[in-house]
Structures are given as C-alpha cells and as structure tokens.
Amino acid sequence: MADREPVELKLREQVVLKLRELILGGELAAGQRVAEIPISERLGVSRTPVRQALTILAQEGLLSAAGKRGYVVHAFSAKDILDAIEVRGILEGAAARLTAEAGPSPDLMQALEACLAEGEIIATQEHYGLDDDVRWVGVNGRFHKLIVEASANAALISALALNDKRPFASAQAVLGGDAPSRPIARRHHEVVLRAQAEHKRIVEALRLRQGTRLQSLMQEHARLAQANVALFRPA
Template structure:
C-alpha cells in the first residue's frame, strides 16, 4: 500500500477515535475525499480496509457507516473482562510461574521502570511501552494454563475501537501507576497468593475500563454538541 493510502487510513481512524466521524455516520467516498483533500481512490481502499478491521459497517446499496460504540458497550465488555482477567491472574498464582516467565516479567518491569523515570508520555514512550504491557499480561494469562479462559479474554480484547482510544488519555502519572500495579501483581504471583493476585488484576482492569468509559462518554457528549 502506498504512503498516501496509509495516511488516509490513519486520518479516518483518528477521525473515528476523536468523534469527527461519529458512530452511525455515513462515509461517502466523494465527501471524505474532499474533506481530506485527496482523490477518491485511496479513500475507496481505506474504507474497505477499515470495514475489514471492524471499524466500519458496509451495507449493499447504502455504503459504509461508522460502527456504533457507546460508553455502555465499553462498560459491559469491561465488566466481563475484569472478572476474566482476575480469574486468570488467580489461576496463574495457583499454578506458580516457571523460571523463564519470572525472568521475562522481571525484565519487563526493569524496562518499564526506565520509561517511568523519563517522566513523560509521548509517541516514543508509548511505542516502547505498549509491547511491554501486552507481553506482561500475555505471560500471566498463559501461566493460567487454561486455553478456554484465554480465548474468552481475547474476545473481550478484540474490539477495534479499544486499540484506537485506549491510550489517548494516558499520561506519565498513569504510566507510573500502571508500573506500580504491575509490581504488586508480580509480587502476588511470585508468592502464589491467588486471592491477592485475583484482586489486584481485577482492580487494575477495572480502573483501565473506567478511564476509557469516562473519556469516551465525554467524547460522545462533545460529538453530540457539534452535530
């Protein structure tokens, strides 16, 4: 795909995340092209890609529309996810961590500590932190040794909008808080404290969900005010 084509995809994705293309809005190829100052070809390709990613709905003879997500949708998903993530952490603590997993989690904590020490949150820090955060939680889920549980957690994570908005309102203070919570969770896992691990992970997931819900509610309100 050309650089221009990727830029158009990024612009539309950001427009959805920021509410400029609100849920339910029809995306007419010609109108979007004019709005972005590009030809219709990259827009046509971008709409197809974003539909495949689940951000747009396509209806024959009607075209593309932004998929609707509400704060209530996010709340319902996180209510389930909070329980599942907590259960996985508790099971991981019961099972105990093997030496390679312990070494990897300690390394992730050390790398995250260096990012926290920068006392900033920008695109570069985010790019470094996201894979560390993802691997940290993936290792804990794997340690639960329950493929059915892991599959259910993946389904609650597989919401395209989340990838767009999850980190929009993050900052250096939240990075430090996340690092501290990861440290508490790791301590519970190392000491095989199942109930404590369950509680820490559940609270960690709950707080993440609340931030997303509150900020997405604000985005919805601001979007309605401009319509």
C-alpha cells in the same frame, strides 16, 4: 495463534485495522452507511478483502448489517466502553488466577521481572514525554500478554482477543492519541506510575501463588483504563 498467514489474509487484516481506526476516530460516524465498493475505492484495495473485513467487523459489533451487502456503523456509548473494560478485568483476573493455581514457570517470572525493570525506568523518567508513552505501551502490552498466555486456556485467550477489539477495551488502549498536550502527558505519567506500582503487586502475588488476591488485583488493575475513558470521550 502464530499461524503464518498468506498475503491475502494480511491484506484483509490491514483493511480491518484501517476500518476500525476510521470508525473509532469518528471518520465513519455512528449510523453512517458502509458499503463494499466505496470502501474498496477509498482504501485502494480489491473488494474481496473489504468484503471479508466488513463481515469480521460486523461479528465484532462495530458494524450492524443493513440490507444487501450493506452495513451501518454501530453506535458505542460510554457504558459500552466501561463494560468492555470490566470484561477485560474479569478475563485477565481469571487468567492470572489459573496461572497462579497451576504454578508459574521460572521463565514466566523472569520475563515479568524484566517487564518490571523496564517499566521502572520509564515510570521514573524525570521529564516524562511522548516517547515514554510509546515505550510504556510496549512494555505494558508484553506484561499483560505474558500473563494471559500463561493461562494456556485457548478459549480464554480468544475471548480476550475479541474483547480487545472493542474501543478502549485493550490493555494497549490505556494511553493513546498522538502528540498529547502537556497536561495530558502529565496525566499519562500519573497513570503509568500507578500502573507500574500495581504490576509490582501482581508479580508478587503470582510468585506467592496467591490466586484469589491476584485475581482481585488484576481485575482492579483494568479499572485504571476506565479513568482514561473520560479523557477521550467526556460523558
């Protein structure tokens, strides 16, 4: 997981991120053909990282193979997005339960309490704004990552990493979009207040090693993200 990757792999990862953004943002629309040469020209990189990136995105399901070295952008429905969020809940719930059953370490509890304290400051801002969104995405990401990695199950961590690449599936996608309008910022603040309250219960259940309760809480917590889907992608 924490391999120091050579420069070539970093470039490939950047191309993966850029292509994913173009697809999710709709600039490369569903059904559109995607080929090695035009993409390498568009991004100003050599063909090798582009070729590898296309292979990876096809494995993820964002692209479908279509002819020699060609791909088309895969169509994603609202159901696909809700399903991926459901799977995140299932996996995060299982990870939390495994950690509770094994007994959480004092270090883990301390790190989670630090996330709660930081989250409390953000959630109780009087004038909640874009900066708070950005800070929340950071602390929320750390909170979820701590719980998943504490499971110490490589297969589970890897299944979640794959699922996180699906549109709107990751905990980081709970908010998103840049420069939200005032009504959307208000909606974000409501989501953050609910999420922070749920985080507190999750930490309590983990401290008490209540595995079954924790799994249910964590699984339901993921559904907060389902409410956001309508914001970006009206049915």
